[in-house]
Amino acid sequence: MKPEKKTTLIAHVPLPVLLPALAILLILLMGTAIGVGSVSISQSTVWGVIAHKLSLSSDAVVWSMGRENIIWAVRLPRVILAAIVGAALAVVGAALQSVTRNPLADPHLLGISSGAALGAIIALLHTGMVLGVVTVPVFAFLGALLAMFLVLAVANFSMAHNAGRLILAGVAVAFILTALGNLFIFMGDHRASHTVIFWMLGGLGLAQWGQLWFPFATLLLGAGYLIHKARYLNAMTLGDETASTLGVPVRRFRLMVIIVCALLTGAAVAFSGVIGFVGLMVPHIVRLLVGGDYRKVLPLSALLGALFLVSADIIARIIMPPEDMPIGILTGLAGGIAFVFLMRQRRNVSL
Template identity: 45%
Template sequence: MTKAFAAGRLHRPAALGAAGGLALLLAGSMVAAVGLGPVAIPFGDVSRIIGHHYAPALVEAGPQGPQAVIVLDLRLPRVLLGAAVGAGLAVVGAVMQAVLRNPLADPYLLGASSGASFGAVCVLIAGFSPLGALSLPVAAFLGAIGAFALVLLLAGGRGRLAPTRLILAGVAVSAFTEAITHYLVLTSPDKEVRSAMFWTLGGLGGTQWRDIGVPILVVACGTAWFWAGAARLNGLVLGDEGATSLGLEVDRLRRRLVVGCALVVGAVVAVSGGIGFVALMVPHAVRMAIGGDNRRVLPVSALTGAVLLVWVDVAARMLQRPDEIPVGVITAIIGVPFFLALLRRTDRQEHA
């Protein structure tokens, strides 16, 4: 088990350099992503439009009119949300893999995606919108949190929260909510079915400024909180006995971390739908590159996940113009070969 988390090591200066390089790559990727689309806008024009809008005294004005509207109102909030979603999923994936002591763990394994999909599909099919435009994300968030709560209830036998029980409870809850969701989709009118199915596959289309504030805040606060407790997270990788010998209250810590993951995943899935494999691929790839110390894994995973999802979203809106491909479809196409390679690598480690 620990081999999977210890493979590959970078010393602290190299890890800091990697994080700095990824931060620059993310900034460049976001500007480039804003410029790409059915209407291409040069990199320099995008930089001047954004720079002048936020710092008019420092940056000269760029093109105005339709190009400024496309950059500031249509693409920039979408790219920002994509970066936040990618970072949040990657960080939560890293935390869940440490909590469950399993490199194949994924936050969606504990019912977050299926619960959020259930909540969102109920709103889409029922046409019930008491909160207006906020009804869908609120319903998805409540569905994700409800699924996590049910998993915790089922897994917390005798006051303990063992990783195996968490996984088994998560699989059961996911199967249950997915079955109900599929039934609702199959028995609903065609228009609602298309909306529901597209949402369950994940996507960032139609993102507006009002959609991004809460997810960005939750992801930022959650990442900072997880990173502040990275040393305790490292202790969990040693197993319950090893963590207890370090003075950690294992079950209490595991419960707190799972609840924190639920909040972050709920906030992310509520605005993006079910985007799979990011939480599985990114943390494991980062661990292979820089080692298993979560003090380094968490920030590097956040940056890597953000870069990945920014470019996946570009592919989603460019490959089948004028239609969009659901983001979850592309991450699955990328993720399935990675998952199979990961299974083979894990199998070789276990028999080494």
């Protein structure tokens, strides 16, 4: 078997150079995303409105109030949410692929998304908006936490403390929660089922300024912890015994990573619906470009995940104007096709 090649140009670019470059690219792409849609808005107007709202410019207002509302109240929070969700899902995928030593691990592997979907279904079809506009995100987040605790309970009950059996516990919980979600859909008002279907397909259209702080704070804390523990994640990829000899408290650290990943996924899914393939594909692409050092993989996965989902949001808004295609459909198509080509390119090596 030939050794894996790691001679790409990007692998030799220093991280302090690569991260700011990708961050600038993300900002420019977000500006482009704000400008596209059923109403096209020039980049000068986009950045002018943002500078005006942030009190960074004293230039006279030359745009209409309608365009200002579209930019500031509708599209900017949507694009920011896309970047947050993409970054969170990519970081979670990278971390889970380390602690489970499973290249197919992603944020949905442990049933977290199924739990969030169950919570959203209950809110949309059975309880009503008892908490106002935050009802669906709150119920979805509680469902994600329920899924996490169920996985841990099943793992403890079956003594499934190793990586492989923990995954099986997650798959079992995912099937159970998905079945319960389908049951609640069947028992609910069928006339309102279309709202559940759209949420389960993934979407960013409900983004609001007042709600962005929660997924953003969760991303900062969760990703910060994982990046701080990047050395442990590097050791976990070598196996439990090797990691233990290197000073990693394997079982406790794996449990902590799973809890952090559940919180990150729950916060993301609660506000965007179920969006697949980001957490699976992005870490693979990053490792293909820069190697397997998690000190690079995690921050680059966050930026590349944000770039990917913002790009998908642009396509979702222009492919079927004036309707928005559910973003989960696009990420599934793009991720599946890219994964097939990645498998062909790396057919002689392990992912």
